[in-house]
Amino acid sequence: MTHDGTTPLAYKALKEMSDSVWDNEKIVVAFDHNVPANTVKAAEMQKLALEFVRRFNIKNFHKGGEGICHQILAENYVLPNMFVAGGDSHTCTHGAFGAFATGFGATDMAYIYATGETWIKVPKTIRVDIIGKNENVSAKDIVLRVCKEIGRRGATYMAIEYGGEVVKNMDMDGRLTLCNMAIEMGGKTGVIEADEITYNYLKKERGLSDSEIAKLKKERITVNREEESYYKEIEIDITDMEEQIAVPHHPDNVKPVSEVEGTEINQVFIGSCTNGRLSDLREAAKYLKGREVHKDVKLIIIPASKKVFMQALKEGLIDIFVKAGAMICTPGCGPCLGAHQGVLAEGEVCLSTTNRNFKGRMGHINSYIYLASPKVAAISAVKGYITNKLD
Numbered sequence: 185m186t187h188d189g190t191t192p193l194a195y196k197a198l199k200e201m202s203d204s205v206w207d208n209e210k211i212v213v214a215f216d217h218n219v220p221a222n223t224v225k226a227a228e229m230q231k232l233a234l235e236f237v238r239r240f241n242i243k244n245f246h247k248g249g250e251g252i253c254h255q256i257l258a259e260n261y262v263l264p265n266m267f268v269a270g271g272d273s274h275t276c277t278h279g280a281f282g283a284f285a286t287g288f289g290a291t292d293m294a295y296i297y298a299t300g301e302t303w304i305k306v307p308k309t310i311r312v313d314i315i316g317k318n319e320n321v322s323a324k325d326i327v328l329r330v331c332k333e334i335g336r337r338g339a340t341y342m343a344i345e346y347g348g349e350v351v352k353n354m355d356m357d358g359r360l361t362l363c364n365m366a367i368e369m370g371g372k373t374g375v376i377e378a379d380e381i382t383y384n385y386l387k388k389e390r391g392l393s394d395s396e397i398a399k400l401k402k403e404r405i406t407v408n409r410e411e412e413s414y415y416k417e418i419e420i421d422i423t424d425m426e427e428q429i430a431v432p433h434h435p436d437n438v439k440p441v442s443e444v445e446g447t448e449i450n451q452v453f454i455g456s457c458t459n460g461r462l463s464d465l466r467e468a469a470k471y472l473k474g475r476e477v478h479k480d481v482k483l484i485i486i487p488a489s490k491k492v493f494m495q496a497l498k499e500g501l502i503d504i505f506v507k508a509g510a511m512i513c514t515p516g517c518g519p520c521l522g523a524h525q526g527v528l529a530e531g532e533v534c535l536s537t538t539n540r541n542f543k544g545r546m547g548h549i550n551s552y553i554y555l556a557s558p559k560v561a562a563i564s565a566v567k568g569y570i571t572n573k574l575d
């Protein structure tokens with residue numbers, strides 16, 4: 185998979201290697217980062233990417249408005265046991281299906297497109313078990329807590345394998361959120377063993393037949409853990425955990441919400457490949473229903489895909505958001521990487537459900553990004569400052 189940002193680069197490199205692609209049915213191109221194109225440069229890049237799609241008759245092409253590349257992959261393509269190569273660092277998201285999924289640079293993607301081959305070292309694995317019970321926290325709070333524990337370089341070139349009772353009972357949306365942030369710890373990938381929750385999702389949401397699922401189960405690759413021990417094992421008990429916030433300027437700069445409560449905000453963004461799925465929008469709607477966004481706050485909500493958008497419309501979630509005063513934008517990355525649809529001015533503060541709060545990422549170099557769950561984002565949008573309490 186490559187998107188509107190990386191397809192043009194991969195195409196340029198491919199032209200120097202080959203006159204053909206390895207398999208036009210195994211390549212996915214999805215426009216999501218700058219859709220609709222917001223600058224002439226973005227439009228030119230999409231034009232070049234389109235040339236690639238046409239020239240090689242790429243079957244799986246998503247022209248924009250259909251969603252973030254990772255959500256498109258999750259909704260249509262990724263299966264357990266697959267090797268997923270993506271020209272985007274958050275390709276690690278798809279380990280949530282019990283696949284091996286990782287990001288590659290555009291030149292590596294070009295080689296993969298030309299030959300169907302690549303190489304990686306087998307990563308060491310950090311095992312993270314999440315235990316306990318706590319209805320106040322979500323997958324996002326958990327992954328922020330893990331980022332704090334492991335740190336920005338603590339999982340460099342490693343796989344982060346999630347398990348434990350909390351993960352065993354977590355839905356696919358939450359599992360995708362967990363795996364999505366592996367790269368923020370330097371990880372090669374996040375991974376969760378495929379289980380009944382995975383197979384039920386594939387049956388219900390993707391329409392896989394019982395025999396297709398039986399085949400996947402049969403092909404499952406297992407590792408003998410007595411021989412292949414983990415590099416490190418971590419256990420996190422969420423029972424008394426507060427909601428978590430990553431403060432500027434790195435996702436491992438994590439604090440419990442009470443330590444930053446009261447920080448005034450100018451913008452809230454609910455969306456991205458971390459937290460733009462249906463369960464995230466449902467969670468946000470719980471707190472925005474019948475309420476108004478604070479007069480000094482801009483709230484931007486972007487469903488992660490067309491499918492999520494349409495379901496949110498059907499359930500009345502979009503109605504709730506618009507009534508509350510939110511701005512709804514086209515499914516895609518939106519302001520996550522500061523390209524468009526809500527860039528920040530100097531000194532502005534954004535509370536975001538995304539995965540990166542690097543300095544200047546969402547706009548002016550002197551702006552500030554805090555990362556949180558959809559629940560904390562929605563409540564804070566109403567209050568005008570960071571908080572987990574409505575009253």
Ligand SMILES: CC(C)[C@H](C(=O)O)[C@@H](O)C(=O)O
Pocket residue numbers: 189190217271272273274287521
């Ligand atoms: C633009 C793209 C290459 C980049 C990535 O690889 O992650 C983007 O998606 C991001 O989140 O910063």
Ligand code: SF4
Pocket residue numbers: 217252254272274456457458516517520521538539
């Ligand atoms: S939503 Fe953000 S993090 Fe995800 S792929 Fe797009 S820009 Fe990257």
